[in-house]
Amino acid sequence: MSHGAEVxxxxxxxxxxxxxxxxxxxxxxxxxxxxxxxxAVQVDALETAKARGVVLSIAPCAERPDECDRARVKVTxxxxxxxxxxxxxxxxxxxxxxxPGNRILMQVIxxxxxxxxxxxxxxxxGRPLLLLVGIFAAAVIALSRWRGLAALGALAVTAVVLTQxxxxxxxxxxxxxxxxxxxxxVIMGVTLLLTHGPNVQTAISMAGTAGALVLTAGLGELxxxxxxxxxxxxxxxxxxxxxxxxxxxxxxxxxxxxxxGALGVLDDVTVTQTAAVWxxxxxxxxxxxxxxxxxxxxxxxxxxxxxxxxLVLAYAGAALPLLMLFAITGTPDAYVVSLETVATQxxxxxxxxxxxxxxxxxxxxxxxxxxxxxxxxxxx
Numbered sequence: 001m002s003h004g005a006e007v008x009x010x011x012x013x014x015x016x017x018x019x020x021x022x023x024x025x026x027x028x029x030x031x032x033x034x035x036x037x038x039x040a041v042q043v044d045a046l047e048t049a050k051a052r053g054v055v056l057s058i059a060p061c062a063e064r065p066d067e068c069d070r071a072r073v074k075v076t077x078x079x080x081x082x083x084x085x086x087x088x089x090x091x092x093x094x095x096x097x098x099x100p101g102n103r104i105l106m107q108v109i110x111x112x113x114x115x116x117x118x119x120x121x122x123x124x125x126g127r128p129l130l131l132l133v134g135i136f137a138a139a140v141i142a143l144s145r146w147r148g149l150a151a152l153g154a155l156a157v158t159a160v161v162l163t164q165x166x167x168x169x170x171x172x173x174x175x176x177x178x179x180x181x182x183x184x185x186v187i188m189g190v191t192l193l194l195t196h197g198p199n200v201q202t203a204i205s206m207a208g209t210a211g212a213l214v215l216t217a218g219l220g221e222l223x224x225x226x227x228x229x230x231x232x233x234x235x236x237x238x239x240x241x242x243x244x245x246x247x248x249x250x251x252x253x254x255x256x257x258x259x260x261g262a263l264g265v266l267d268d269v270t271v272t273q274t275a276a277v278w279x280x281x282x283x284x285x286x287x288x289x290x291x292x293x294x295x296x297x298x299x300x301x302x303x304x305x306x307x308x309x310x311l312v313l314a315y316a317g318a319a320l321p322l323l324m325l326f327a328i329t330g331t332p333d334a335y336v337v338s339l340e341t342v343a344t345q346x347x348x349x350x351x352x353x354x355x356x357x358x359x360x361x362x363x364x365x366x367x368x369x370x371x372x373x374x375x376x377x378x379x380x
Contacts, residue, residue: 017200017203017204017207017366017370018203020207021203021206021207021210024185024210025185025189027185028182028185028186028189029186031178031182031185032165032182032183032186035165035169035174035178035179035182036165036169037165037168037169037171037172037174038172048107048108048109049078049079049107049108049109049110050078050079050105050106050107050108051075051077051078051079051080051081051105051106051107051108051118052075052076052077052078052103052104052105052106052124052126053073053074053075053076053077053085053087053103053104053106054073054074054076054101054102054103054104055071055072055073055098055099055100055101055102055103055104056071056072056073056074056084056100057071057072057100058070058071058072058089058098058099058100061088066091067090067091068088068089068090068091069088069089069091069097069098070086070087070088070089071086071087071088071089071098071104071120072084072085072086073085073086073087073104073106073118075106076103078106078108079108079110080108080118085117085118086115086118087104087106087118087119087120088115088116088118088119088120089120090120096123098120098123102123102124103123103124103126103127104120104121104122104123104124105120105121105122105123105124106118106119106120106121107119107121137152140152147195150194150195151194151195153194154190154191154194154195157187157190157191157194158187158190158191161183161186161187161190162183162187162260165179165183165186166179166180166183166260169183170248170253170256171240171248175249175252176248176249176252176253176255176256177217177221177252177255177256177259179256180217180255180256180257180259180260181213181214181217181259183260184213184259184260184263185210185213187263188206188209188210188213188263188267189206191267192205192206192209192267192271196271200370201274201275201278201367204270204274204363204366204367204370205267205270205271205273205274205363206270207363207366208266208270208273208274208359208362208363208366209263209266209267209270209359209363211358211359211362212266212269212270212355212356212358212359212362212363213259213262213263213266213355215354215355215358216258216259216262216266216351216352216354216355217255217258217259219351219354219355220254220255220258220259220347220348220351221252221255223347223351224251224254224255224258224344224347225251227343227347229251229254229340229343229344229347230250230251230340231249231250231251231252231253231254232250232340233340233341233344254344254347254348257348258347258348258351258352261348261352262351262352262355262356265307265310265352265356266355266356266359268307269300269303269304269307269356269359269360269363270359270363272299272303273296273299273300273303273359273360273363273364273367274363274366274367276296276299276300276364277292277293277295277296277364277367277368277371278367278371280292280295280296281371289368289369289371290368292367292368292371293364293365293368296364296367296368297360297361297364300360300361300364301360303360304356304357304360307356308353308356308357312349312350312353314349315345315346315348315349315352316345316349318345319341319342319345322341322342323336323342326342
C-alpha cells in the first residue's frame with residue numbers, strides 16, 4: 001500500500017477487477033500470439049552494407065571541391081573493419097562540416113569503384129547518446145532506487161514490444177490499430193506490474209488506463225476518418241506502405257500512433273489518481289466514497305490541466321518548423337488548420353487529451369469504490 005497506508009479493500013471490487021483484467025490480459029496475450037509476425041520484415045532490395053569509422057584527415061574533392069570533401073577514414077565497425085578507406089562527403093551550408101577526429105556513419109556500395117565505395121551518411125552519435133542514457137538511468141535510480149530500476153526494466157520491455165512485435169506485425173500485414181491496442185495492453189500490464197507491484201492499486205490503474213485507451217482508439221478512428229485524413233503526410237508512411245504485402249491502412253496507422261503516444265501519459269494519470277485516493281483515505285479513514293471521489297477529482301483537475309497542455313505542446317512542437325513556414329508565407333490560419341499535416345497533429349493532441357480527461361473520473365471512481373466501500377464496512 002502507498003507509503004505504508006493500511007487500507008482495507010472491498011472484496012467485491014477485487015473480484016470485479018479480477019473479472020475485468022484477467023480476461024483482458026489473457027486476450028492481449030492471445031492477440032500477441034495470433035498477430036506475431038510470421039516472417040522477417042526486411043526488404044532485400046533496400047538493404048545496404050553499413051560501416052562506422054573515425055576521420056583521420058579530410059581534403060576537398062579534386063573534381064568538385066566546392067561540392068564535396070574526401071575523408072580518409074579508419075573503419076572501426078562494419079564492412080572493412082580495421083582498414084583505411086576514402087569516403088565522399090557532400091558539403092551543405094546547413095550541415096556541420098566533417099572534421100578530423102569525428103566519428104561518422106557510412107554507406108558501403110560494393111559494386112562501386114574503390115574511390116566511390118564508401119559514402120558519408122551522418123555523424124556517429126553513439127557515444128554522446130550512450131552517455132545521456134547513462135546519466136538518465138543514474139538519475140532515475142538515484143531518485144527512485146529499486147522502483148526506478150524497475151521503471152528502467154519496464155522501459156526496456158516497452159522498447160522490445162514496439163520493435164519486436166508492434167512494428168514487425170504491422171509490416172507483415174497486421175491491422176495497425178489492432179496491433180497497437182494489443183501491444184499497448186501488453187506494455188501497460190508489464191509496466192504497471194513491474195513499477196508498482198501486483199496489488200489492487202495497480203489493478204485499478206490498469207482498469208482505468210484500459211478504459212481510457214479504448215475510448216482514445218475509438219475517438220481517434222472516428223475523427224481520423226471523419227476528417228478524411230489519409231495518412232500520406234506521415235514521415236515515410238507511403239514508402240512503408242509500398243513495401244508491405246497488401247499495403248498498409250494508413251488511416252489506421254495514424255490512429256495506432258495516436259494510441260501509443262497517449263499510453264504513457266494515461267499510465268501517469270491513472271497511477272497518480274489511484275495513489276491520491278489511497279492517501280486521502282489513509283488520512284481520513286471515515287471518508288465515504290462520494291467524499292473520496294470529489295476530493296480525488298479536485299486533484300485530477302489540476303493534474304489534467306498540466307498534462308493536457310503538455311500533450312498538446314508535444315504535438316505542436318513536432319509540427320513547429322512547418323507552422324513557421326506557413327507563417328513566413330502568410331497562409332491564413334483557417335487554411336493552415338485544414339491541411340492534413342496540421343490537422344493530424346490537432347486530432348492527435350485533442351483526442352489524446354480527451355482520453356486523459358476520461359481517465360481521471362473513471363480511475364478516481366474505481367479507487368473511491370474500492371477504498372470507500374471497504375471503509376463503510378469497517379465502520380459498521
